[in-house]
Amino acid sequence: MKPFREQNYYELLDLAPDAGADAVAKAYASAKRMFSADALGSYSLFDPAEREALLARIDEAWRALSDPALRARYDEETLGLVRAPADAASPAQPKPPAFSYADLAVTDVTGATLRARREAIGLPLQEIAVTTRISIAYLQFIEEEHMKGLPHDAYLRGYLTQYARALGLDPHTVADGYLSRLRTLRGGKP
Amino acid sequence: MPGTDDNGRLVQREIWAIGGGKGGTGKTFLSASLAIGLARLGKRVIAIDADLGCANLHTALGAAPPAATLSDFIKGRVKSLSDVLGDTALPGLRLISGAHDFLEIANPKYTEKMRLIKQIQELDVDYIILDLGAGTAFNSLDFFLAADRGILTVIPEPTSIENAYRFIKSAFYRRFKRAVRHPDVKALVSCAMDQKNERGIRTPHDLITGVEAIDPEAGGRLRKTMAQFSPKIVVNQVRSQDDATLGLSMRSSCSKYFGIQVEYLGYVEYDDSVWRAMKRRRPSAVDYPDSCSSRGAERVLANLLKGQQIAFDLSVRG
Numbered sequence: 001m002k003p004f005r006e007q008n009y010y011e012l013l014d015l016a017p018d019a020g021a022d023a024v025a026k027a028y029a030s031a032k033r034m035f036s037a038d039a040l041g042s043y044s045l046f047d048p049a050e051r052e053a054l055l056a057r058i059d060e061a062w063r064a065l066s067d068p069a070l071r072a073r074y075d076e077e078t079l080g081l082v083r084a085p086a087d088a089a090s091p092a093q094p095k096p097p098a099f100s101y102a103d104l105a106v107t108d109v110t111g112a113t114l115r116a117r118r119e120a121i122g123l124p125l126q127e128i129a130v131t132t133r134i135s136i137a138y139l140q141f142i143e144e145e146h147m148k149g150l151p152h153d154a155y156l157r158g159y160l161t162q163y164a165r166a167l168g169l170d171p172h173t174v175a176d177g178y179l180s181r182l183r184t185l186r187g188g189k190p
Numbered sequence: 191m192p193g194t195d196d197n198g199r200l201v202q203r204e205i206w207a208i209g210g211g212k213g214g215t216g217k218t219f220l221s222a223s224l225a226i227g228l229a230r231l232g233k234r235v236i237a238i239d240a241d242l243g244c245a246n247l248h249t250a251l252g253a254a255p256p257a258a259t260l261s262d263f264i265k266g267r268v269k270s271l272s273d274v275l276g277d278t279a280l281p282g283l284r285l286i287s288g289a290h291d292f293l294e295i296a297n298p299k300y301t302e303k304m305r306l307i308k309q310i311q312e313l314d315v316d317y318i319i320l321d322l323g324a325g326t327a328f329n330s331l332d333f334f335l336a337a338d339r340g341i342l343t344v345i346p347e348p349t350s351i352e353n354a355y356r357f358i359k360s361a362f363y364r365r366f367k368r369a370v371r372h373p374d375v376k377a378l379v380s381c382a383m384d385q386k387n388e389r390g391i392r393t394p395h396d397l398i399t400g401v402e403a404i405d406p407e408a409g410g411r412l413r414k415t416m417a418q419f420s421p422k423i424v425v426n427q428v429r430s431q432d433d434a435t436l437g438l439s440m441r442s443s444c445s446k447y448f449g450i451q452v453e454y455l456g457y458v459e460y461d462d463s464v465w466r467a468m469k470r471r472r473p474s475a476v477d478y479p480d481s482c483s484s485r486g487a488e489r490v491l492a493n494l495l496k497g498q499q500i501a502f503d504l505s506v507r508g
Contacts, residue, residue, distance in 0.1 A: 003395050004446040014442055034439040035446075041439025044352040045447050047392070054446060 004054050008078060009061035017081060021066070025103070028062040029170045066103075104169055109177025111145035117167055118143075132162040139163065142178070145185065153179055205310065205318045206494070207240075207337035211353030213324035215343045216426035217241075219464055219474070221321035222250040223487035224494070226475040229283035233316040236275065238286040240333045241323035242298065245288025252472045253278050256287035264298050264306060271309040280476070284315075303329065307336045326353075326360040335365055339494065341422045341455065344440070346433040351440070358421060358448065362394050369415050370408045375401050394448055419450055424490050425457040433457070437500065455493045456500040458486030 013027040075081040129136040141149035164174035225237040239247035258274040322330040382391040402409030437454035444452040463481035467474035
């Protein structure tokens with residue numbers, strides 16, 4: 001084992017070198033959360049400069065591993081791994097999700113982007129209402145950013161988390177992003 | 191630690207130490223639960239209250255205040271550690287109570303402590319459970335380092351996390367200091383223990399690099415020492431999914447910061463049974479065997495026995 005400055009991209013994200021694209025995205029979201037300044041699990045261990053350097057390395061790892069071409073080059077040049085090209089002879093790959101788990105930044109989250117994501121995978125609100133047991137009215141209010149109609153933030157966070165899961169989005173990103181946007185819209189600080 | 195019994199047969203004698211820096215994180219609860227769990231599996235177990243000065247493992251095991259304690263051994267009033275062994279209500283489980291009479295016993299001399307550790311290692315049993323005191327006093331560190339497996343209990347609170355990391359750092363430096371001889375290297379290790387040191391040594395890795403510059407061989411030894419150090423983590427008083435995944439982020443943090451492999455053994459859910467049992471001075475593992483906390487402690491024990499970590503699906507992370 002080596003400390004983060006010497007770890008390769010897979011070690012940085014706690015991933016096996018054969019991890020699939022979705023696992024890479026989840027690991028990135030999870031690493032960003034684990035090493036954010038207010039995270040409990042890394043509390044007191046890193047000073048601010050170290051933490052910043054670590055997060056920069058994690059971003060670097062994500063940029064390289066989330067792009068198939070860059071990843072293949074990194075695997076070959078740095079790790080000496082050569083992958084068999086995915087050709088027609090290999091068993092059918094499961095259909096990739098319409099978008100990746102981690103390609104949504106906190107600042108991207110708005111009612112409109114959430115609706116766009118939902119429509120992109122053709123998931124009707126009705127269906128989310130059934131699986132999450134959240135009333136369709138609340139789901140609409142979320143997408144419309146209908147301030148008066150939304151419940152208290154404490155309940156809203158729970159709804160957002162479930163809504164995000166139904167869409168295959170990172171629940172933390174969606175809840176944090178949406179609530180932060182609401183604060184801005186209300187005229188407070190983001 | 192393997193040894194031989196009186197008939198020259200090889201015996202697998204394992205010492206497990208339970209520490210963790212902060213008080214109130216469940217060290218005594220986990221020690222009692224592991225000891226009881228092992229005894230139920232038919233193992234011969236001795237639980238030792240190594241919290242010199244603030245001993246209370248006997249209470250957690252539902253045993254009477256002991257007639258003889260570790261202090262009788264440390265002060266030389268009895269010759270052998272087996273003279274202070276007491277029975278518990280559970281077959282197979284015996285107890286060595288901690289000293290709680292003299293203030294000075296809380297800080298035994300180094301030679302006294304080494305004599306104690308040596309005799310602990312020679313006890314004729316299958317498992318020895320060491321319940322350590324809070325804090326990062328040399329006592330706790332030395333017992334932790336002498337054990338075959340060192341387990342840290344943490345609870346999902348910043349103070350507990352902070353103290354656990356401080357404990358790991360202190361254990362490192364304690365071990366390093368004992369592994370090196372060169373006076374300049376010793377001085378460097380002492381300097382590194384001061385977090386605000388002027389040489390800019392922040393992590394054990396910085397220290398090893400510094401030591402290698404003075405004495406490459408000592409540096410190599412430290413590197414080996416570091417690679418062998420693998421503390422185990424149990425998260426106690428878990429109330430949510432995020433609490434349960436705390437062990438995963440601590441494991442990742444330790445890998446990033448120290449470059450060491452910490453094992454996450456499992457978590458114990460918060461419930462009232464521990465507190466209710468404690469009020470009656472009874473072991474919760476005996477009175478509430480089906481409680482969430484007792485089952486959590488059993489999962490930890492199972493993982494320890496199998497030498498594996500918690501099986502965790504990251505995708506359930508909420």
